[in-house]
Amino acid sequence: MDTETRIPNPVRPAFTQGERDDTVIVNIGPSHPATHGTVQIIAELDGERVLRTDIHCGYLHRGFEKECESHTWHNLIPYVDRLNYVSALVNDFAYCEAVEKLMGIEITPRCRYLRTLLSEYSRLVDHLTCVAAGLMELGAMTAFLYLVMVRDFMYEHLADLTGARVTYTYGRIGGLARDLPDGWLKRLSEILVQYEEFVGRVHGLVDRNRIFIDRMRNVGTITTAEALDYGFTGPILRSTGAPRDLRKDTPYLAYAELDFEVPVGINGDNYDRYYVRMREMDESVWMMRQLMEMLPAGPINVDDRRCTLPDKKLVYTEIESLINHFKLIIDGPKVPAGEVYSAHESPNGELGFYLVSKGGGTPWKMHVRAPSFVHMGGVHRMIDGDQLADIVPTFGSVNMIGGECDR
Amino acid sequence: MADDIFERLQAALGPGAASSSVAHGIAVFEIAPAALTGFVARLKGEFGFDLFLDVTAVDWLPQAPRFEVVWHFYSTTHKVRVRLKVRVPESDATVDSLVAHYGSARFMERECHEMYGIDFRGNDDLRPILLYEGFEGHPLRKDYDKEHEQPLVPYRT
């Protein structure tokens, strides 16, 4: 292979020399199974103990914010999906709600409850993936296969509704793309029963397993004060003992009407994060069962011609609907000038959208407050001081999603 | 309850700001660049805004001053958010860094610096974080062409 052209190094590490003579600097990643493929950790080791680390993310930077400035408010929903791609629906709904706030639109009750139901469904999928990947990295392949099997049922079920398995593009400004097909809710109750069975098996395999406890208890600990200083939100903050959850603190969608608990941990270590996620999944299932009872009938999309595409029959027969449809597709919905910051409780933490509009059909600025990116700034507090082999479960419990971290 | 804390904020910090308002449930203060650190210290110390959410910038080309740096804070006790905005010109796009107050500022200021070129006085580690060594320019500025690629590895064909 020709090596005349030297392949350049894309990063500049914070340290190239160790502090002492007997330490070793190793490079972990970015193409590494345990760093979820896109993070590079340059660690200084004293034997097996990690002294200090330098985390480099950005290997999946796809130019999301720049790309959004040249698409209409509707056209960029697929890009928004691919931020936190394990729980794509939460991104959709958080973004749509931010635009709806700017436009002053109130969504219909059926849409509100459905969005809540699907947000909790996405939370289930995200936590299943995180726990499955974390357990697989520890060697528990059986638990991984159980959880991925349940997740596959959910993917197929969501494909019945939206047409896609992983990234859905289902949210619309002012509503949703389409209503539930027949039999969807019945299949959902079957899946929730199957979920309980599979997760029960995983609990049995892992919860009181001596090896699992030895590897996860008191590893990757962080205190509440440190977590808040470094901007941690979501399950990581809750595992330290702080019951902070946007669904309870600043309720949005239909969360104010639901009965649920916010699980918190004790130590802020890996075991707590694992258990907080398992309990949050159970709470999500309970919320989904309540929502299935509460779901009202009615239209999905708000009847506002500034954002909702008119009915196809009208588009083909009336000139006003045709022009409306045309303008919405070509120019995009006209969002009044202003700015808004709207945050949802994504499975990783506070997912915020900061939108600046100049009054046109495309955004002037679109910024995502991605929880994974902020967490990367604080991961070194959890890794430093532990063993090299502990980097794997600690990193897995942080649930860094590359699409969100690097945008 | 949110209105109560907003009133207290307006009363205490409003006079020091160029303008203050409440928009979509967030208290917004526009301040001068020099007043930033004092404001943040009061927000954190007196009013309990312990979670630093985000720092980003908006490029208002062709208006002058060109950049508007925007910070968001959240209080876990009062459960409300605050937005601070500072206008800086292109010739002197420098603001104070918040690394002394919040640890999470380190990474977010690095991103804002590489995307817009805003300098953060006090943050000594402004290496590129999402972009790579050798990338020239600041991509999120309005005068950077979206499709202008700077490949590191030469293309095959």
Add this chain to the structure above:
Amino acid sequence: MKAATIPIQAVGEKSGAFEYITTKKDELIGWARKFSLFPYPFVTACCAMEFMAVSSSPYDTDRFGAALPRFSPRQADLMMIVGTISHKQAPVLRRVYDQMCEPKWVMAFGACATSGGFYQNYAAVAGVDKIIPVDIYVPGCPPRPEMVIDGIMRLQELIARSQHPIATKEF
């Protein structure tokens, strides 16, 4: 797959028996290689979800012999590029590809690896074949597991059909 080695040629006239033997040798080695693929999943983005789904039950890739991922390029022969490659990741990809030994194949998994997907901007490489040669392209955003399995099967046909020089003149 480039032939970097020179196969043993018959000295003198080519005899039918020799050609028969080399063809059968190629078929045998092709059969062995296609059913024992060791993938190196170069995982970056959303397609990883479908990669996880296709490697586990019910869409098992183990049935095709391609389940056991080797996370070292020295031990792998199929590099599956799963997800978008940014310009920052490109040097890493090039280095990992160079470290793999012959014979090696590359699968571009997903729309972003195939052509850049819908990220046509300063950050993403518009198709991984600008940097390394690709043998099979699997489109989709992300591709359904059945599409991935179809891609693996086509790659297996490609391997079965190709020449497998295992010895050189020098050897």
